[in-house]
Amino acid sequence: MDLTRFGAIGRGVLVGLIAGVVVSVFRFCIEYGLKLVQWVYGQILVTPWLVLPWIVVSVVVAVILGLMVKHEPDIKGSGIPQVEGQLAGELDYAWWPVLWRKFVGGILGIGSGLFLGREGPSIQLGATIGQGVAEKLHRKGADRRSLIAGGAAAGLSAAFNAPIASTLFIVEEVYHNFSPIIWTTALASAIASNFISLNFFGLVPVLHIPYGQTLPLSQYGNLIGLGVFLGVFGYLYQNVTLTMPSWYAKLRLPSWLDGLIPFLLVIPIGLLWPQLLGGGNAVILNIAAHTPVLTALIGIFVLRFVFSTISYGSGLPGGIFLPILSLGAILGGIYAETMVALGWMPQHFVTNFIIFAMAGYFAGIGKAPFTAILLITEMVGTLHHLMPLAVVSMTAYLVVDLLGGAPIYEALLEKLTQPKLPEHSGIQDRLEFPIFEGSVLEGHQVRDFKWPQESLLIAIRRGERQVIPHGDTLMRAGDTLIVLTDRSNRAWVHHAIDHLTAVNT
Template sequence: MTQFVKEKFNLTRLRSVLLGLLVGLMSGTVVSAFRYCIEVGLRYSRLVYGHLRIAPFVWWQWALLIGVNLGLALIVAWLLKKEPYISGSGIPQVEGQLAGELEMHWWSILWRKFVGGVLALGPGLFLGREGPSIQLGASVGQGLAAGFKLSGTDRRLLIASGSAAGLAAAFNAPIAGTLFVLEEVYHNFSPLVWLTALAGAIGSDFVSLNVFGLVPVLHLSYSRSLPVSSYWHLILLGILLGLFGYLYQRILLVMPRWYRNLTHLPRPLQGIVPFLLVILVGYFAPNLLGGGNGLIVGFGQYVPSLLVLIAIFVVRFVFSMISYGSGLPGGIFLPILSLGAVIGAIYGVFMNQLGLLPHVYIMNLIIFSMAGYFAGIGKAPFTAILLVTEMVGNLTHLMPLAVLSLTAYLVVDLLGGA
């Protein structure tokens, strides 16, 4: 009878799916709390800068603001010194763990990444929540595996499932979360891996949707699909995104050396630089604070003029390098998506002024450019296409997304991008 049950039902896969679902529910709870704390911190930061803009100059208020940011930078530096593996997005650390090259203590990573991420993203630094969310989910998976005394492949499956769950909860994108783990983290498309990862992503997204609602994270809409006769814009825009993507890669890779040579600060203390510089950004342009999702959604109501868009791009490009290059706990996906949206807006407005593109299609290019820029920099085109599709909440643009993503990917690849 037992043999019949084993043949009739694949208990190994059922067990993996149930474990993945449990990891997803737990990761979704952790990441949703992480998202909520960041949103509260960012909202409070904008209120503070809004008050400073309209109130008369009072020196002690500015001194207090500088002191608070310095204090936050020192707390994060202490966390980084105690646990260096929480630095950056955390995705390379998870990849190394799954490859058997790194071993990390899950609880030390979990609470320090949570606190460090909230303290870095809450004040409005140009960092994304998705990288820390992936590492938080992976830590939950590792912790659950330790609780069930699992090792080897079973342990790696739960870590991968937690990674997918983290991205799914960060962006309400379960399919992209699953594919990201397969394409970029685990590098394995076996049924057991994707089933467990999908179960984790679904469980996590269920929790996230209950907390933040059903509206897509980057809900944008356009009135008309881009006609096939205008697809030549996708090729030109893809080349532009590829060139800027390669530039982004090259500068980002040298930022640690620049920080070391210019500041002479120990690595954990280099976060002081963006913590102080963000005060200037917050005072002059509080709406630009954060990873950039507010900026992207704002394009749905109003697309600024060409000169304003170029200024926004320069500020976001430079400060995202300063923020991420410092090694603070924070991701890079949202800053990349926001820069892609701005490049798409610049191209669309410019072509519209030349009379080569109707204004109604500018929003299309903004959406497509997010995927193209992500595909070029992250070298993960499938994830880029599905991520933007789920975050925007529209399935009608898969073909132009694919054309633009492939073009940007090839340009970066031909230039030798890593």
């Protein structure tokens, strides 16, 4: 009896339970921290002189966060690029210093009302827990990576209460490979983590949005229009987010003090519009329940677009996952209200388009349409939107692709790392590379290609069986190449073989 998968699932459940507790406490602290901050702004409006000590507190918190980032740069930003780099072998770090600093830093930064999301940090928290469990269980190589991936899925699952979408996000966007050992471990971790989170926060979906009726086929033309609209603004968001660090570099502040900018700018926002503070969960629910007029929606979008990129560009611990969804919801409201004003859509479908736009905007920016569709389905709590979600997501995805946009997390990872040159540690590791339809390798024999000298093709997984390859073995779409290489050489070999498995365009 082969107990390999059983053991992987058991370890995944262990990681998921621990990650579920940690991330649920993290989420709880952020939610109540944001409520405290909004209460403080209410007191300042009553007693204006309190703004002076609040400015001092904000500066102190910004400096503390800056020092934490300076001592541990791997806690910067959402953490998803760092996890993706770990799984690809392009970077690594000690798990405990990142875990506690990301936990504390995320609560201080996101809970202070900055336009940052908890989901990216939750993914990194879960991944570091998986890394820690792997270390305690003396797991190396593929087993270690499966626990890191499982922890990442558990972190997102606890943050969003969406275990299926969380698993898919890890294999589609972070790991880029539907390896059986990865997805089974990730799914087990996500389910266990979701169970813990539901005990903390209840069974109501995170973005439970009531709507009037299912969208009729006569409105599907507007879905294409919405997808194009979201794709254009998604491409804009990608470019602004990726260039924001270079704009911060022009300031005369040391980079670790960049957080002072958003911490000071958020004060007038908190005094004028405290309901807009935070990652955007409440913003989405409020807009869906009582959609503002078109001019107000445009103003909210401009404010959240600008300040979310400023917040993230500072390098503070916090993500863009939920801010992207909130911007998508606002854009959906803008598009729908415009169509209503033109007489091309009934008013009662506005809420539907707010829901569809969240998926479309994330699908375009993250280049992960499957995750976007399932995520919004799980978060909203209904299957009735699957077809419209798919149409909008695919349209937005294609528009961003035609404009030349890259997956946002992959692009952020490229800014963190440089491809490594071959090294030798003497410890072997395995890599898996799927062959897709249209790949350069499809329909060719193994001997037709020059494989990296630092690697050895040891097997080809074809369905449920493995083929031992030789020179005249024909490679097919759907195969998975299993490559052996030196552990310290994984990133270099990964880059080299990625060029071989590229899809012809």
